[in-house]
Amino acid sequence: MILVLIDHDRGELDALSLRALTAARKLSDEVHAVVIGSAGAGLSTIVGEYGASVLHVAHHDGLTDYTPAASGRALVQLVSTLKPEAVLAAGTPRGNEQLAHLATILDLPMAAECSEITLGNPHTVVRARWAANLMEQALVHSELLIATVLAFAVEAEPSPVSSVVQDFDAVLEPIDLLVRILGRGGEAAKSGASLADAKVIVSGGRGVGGPEAFSLLEELASLLDGAVGCSRVVTSSGWRPHAEQVGQTGTKVAPDLYIAAGISGAMQHIAGCKNSKTIVVINTDPEAPILAYADYAIIGDLHKVLPALTEAIKATKG
Amino acid sequence: MDVLVCLKRVPLAGSTFLLTPDSRDINTEFLGFGISPHEENAVEAGVQLVEQMGGTLTLLTLGPTEAEEQLRSQLAIGATRGILLETDGEDWDPQATAAALVDAINAEETKFDLILFGAESADSAGYQIHIRVAHALSRPIVTNVKTMKIENGIAQCERAVGSVRELYETTLPAVITVRDGLNIPRYPSVPGRIQARKKPIDHKKPESHVPKLEKVSLSVAPSNSTGAQILGNGVDAVPALVDVLRTIGVLA
Numbered sequence: 045m046i047l048v049l050i051d052h053d054r055g056e057l058d059a060l061s062l063r064a065l066t067a068a069r070k071l072s073d074e075v076h077a078v079v080i081g082s083a084g085a086g087l088s089t090i091v092g093e094y095g096a097s098v099l100h101v102a103h104h105d106g107l108t109d110y111t112p113a114a115s116g117r118a119l120v121q122l123v124s125t126l127k128p129e130a131v132l133a134a135g136t137p138r139g140n141e142q143l144a145h146l147a148t149i150l151d152l153p154m155a156a157e158c159s160e161i162t163l164g165n166p167h168t169v170v171r172a173r174w175a176a177n178l179m180e181q182a183l184v185h186s187e188l189l190i191a192t193v194l195a196f197a198v199e200a201e202p203s204p205v206s207s208v209v210q211d212f213d214a215v216l217e218p219i220d221l222l223v224r225i226l227g228r229g230g231e232a233a234k235s236g237a238s239l240a241d242a243k244v245i246v247s248g249g250r251g252v253g254g255p256e257a258f259s260l261l262e263e264l265a266s267l268l269d270g271a272v273g274c275s276r277v278v279t280s281s282g283w284r285p286h287a288e289q290v291g292q293t294g295t296k297v298a299p300d301l302y303i304a305a306g307i308s309g310a311m312q313h314i315a316g317c318k319n320s321k322t323i324v325v326i327n328t329d330p331e332a333p334i335l336a337y338a339d340y341a342i343i344g345d346l347h348k349v350l351p352a353l354t355e356a357i358k359a360t361k362g
Numbered sequence: 363m364d365v366l367v368c369l370k371r372v373p374l375a376g377s378t379f380l381l382t383p384d385s386r387d388i389n390t391e392f393l394g395f396g397i398s399p400h401e402e403n404a405v406e407a408g409v410q411l412v413e414q415m416g417g418t419l420t421l422l423t424l425g426p427t428e429a430e431e432q433l434r435s436q437l438a439i440g441a442t443r444g445i446l447l448e449t450d451g452e453d454w455d456p457q458a459t460a461a462a463l464v465d466a467i468n469a470e471e472t473k474f475d476l477i478l479f480g481a482e483s484a485d486s487a488g489y490q491i492h493i494r495v496a497h498a499l500s501r502p503i504v505t506n507v508k509t510m511k512i513e514n515g516i517a518q519c520e521r522a523v524g525s526v527r528e529l530y531e532t533t534l535p536a537v538i539t540v541r542d543g544l545n546i547p548r549y550p551s552v553p554g555r556i557q558a559r560k561k562p563i564d565h566k567k568p569e570s571h572v573p574k575l576e577k578v579s580l581s582v583a584p585s586n587s588t589g590a591q592i593l594g595n596g597v598d599a600v601p602a603l604v605d606v607l608r609t610i611g612v613l614a
Binding site: 136137153173176180300340 | 388400457487494500505508522529530533541573574577578581583593595597603610
């Protein structure tokens with residue numbers, strides 16, 4: 045049996061967790077899911093649709109927000125009773141962190157961001173290094189495999205089963221809740237659609253030149269029901285909020301269309317957008333590194349090309 | 363306030379990677395070395411804290427003899443001393459690395475109030491050494507911190523992951539991992555560089571371990587694209603792009 049940690053934020057599912065469920069189903073016919081905190085109980089239907097026959101729900105008054113150390117402790121408890129062959133999670137900062145606590149408490153290895161997993165003795169994995177520019181073939185010497193699934197390496201495939209909920213009370217140590225949350229929110233994305241779910245992302249980099257010209261990107265994004273993204277230099281310069289940053293250190297995205305305007309393509313940015321189905325580059329520099337990863341490019345000034353594109357799309361929509 | 367920052371010597375790789383003939387490592391023949399990007403922010407944060415509150419800033423790294431270069435260049439920023447856990451140059455797996463760091467920390471007379479890491483290493487990206495160190499020292503840990511305020515033995519940290527920002531509070535001593543944007547790392551001054559040559563670095567040889575996460579080989583990840591098709595120059599290329607958007611179904 046494979047146990048998959050389903051990550052959620054106050055009951056809101058992290059969609060990458062469904063991909064981890066599919067990765068688990070490729071390893072075993074029996075897949076269980078676990079959510080940390082009572083707010084996750086509402087996810088039983090969706091995890092059933094993606095093949096988890098049981099959703100374990102860890103309950104504790106302290107498990108209302110993200111408390112990775114407590115997640116690790118609750119997972120240890122569940123693993124000791126269920127004895128799964130592997131514990132998987134999505135290869136996100138939160139997935140990696142919660143399973144690292146599990147692995148640490150059990151003093152077992154953890155393989156982060158795996159694109160391939162084969163159970164055995166030892167287990168073999170292929171995992172991402174260098175912002176997924178290099179892949180590492182590795183052996184995991186441990187009976188229980190603890191691994192996270194590289195974002196977008198596996199497509200989520202529905203595989204409906206009837207799912208039952210099994211509640212358990214998490215028994216935590218005082219140190220697990222020593223880090224207290226004081227507040228959250230503050231700086232949300234400016235555009236309507238969230239980056240993680242958007243089918244179209246219009247993203248801007250240093251070449252946009254300043255915060256004002258982002259209105260060109262906003263207009264095009266809203267016309268295509270998409271979201272605005274940006275590179276690290278843009279958030280570092282304070283032009284756009286952190287929530288819009290695409291990259292290894294921001295959000296990893298995989299939309300149908302990614303328009304990169306004025307983005308040269310640093311390695312850490314490419315790591316966040318290279319899984320997009322189609323990448324279109326608008327850049328004055330025909331030698332920009334991002335062209336090597338893109339499907340189409342217009343060599344030109346985004347300040348002229350974007351308004352012309354917006355007008356042309358408006359014309360097609362009548 | 364006594365601060366410890368953990369560092370890692372990594373090659374300054376560009377966007378293309380050449381591997382060694384045995385495919386076990388990056389060919390670094392033509393590459394320089396530095397530390398992982400977020401770690402520069404960790405050192406800067408440590409220097410600022412010691413400037414404001416007094417105390418010491420110690421740097422700790424596990425790596426080959428040459429990692430002394432990285433310790434020296436960060437000592438030039440304002441750290442007090444360095445500890446180099448010398449390896450034979452092979453990668454150590456996360457458990458072995460964490461165990462060696464913990465042994466070195468426990469061997470120190472100084473009981474560090476704050477242990478800082480970069481949010482992730484540029485090369486191996488294992489996402490766990492900081493957590494293993496925190497557990498071994500029975501300390502709370504906050505990760506991915508983008509703003510940090512330390513007052514009266516309490517750290518308030520804003521964590522930024524994806525679209526959510528959360529404000530956390532923890533008591534010291536603690537382990538905190540920081541990321542770019544926390545501060546602007548300074549460049550070393552000339553006097554700083556000269557002083558750094560004389561600052562003490564302890565060399566230790568940690569006991570090696572059998573890896574439980576064992577690297578077999580590396581390969582360069584295949585690119586999804588074979589390079590962009592150029593649709594044209596400037597606004598003249600817009601009609602061709604509209605056609606592309608129709609073909610991929612973004613436009614009806």
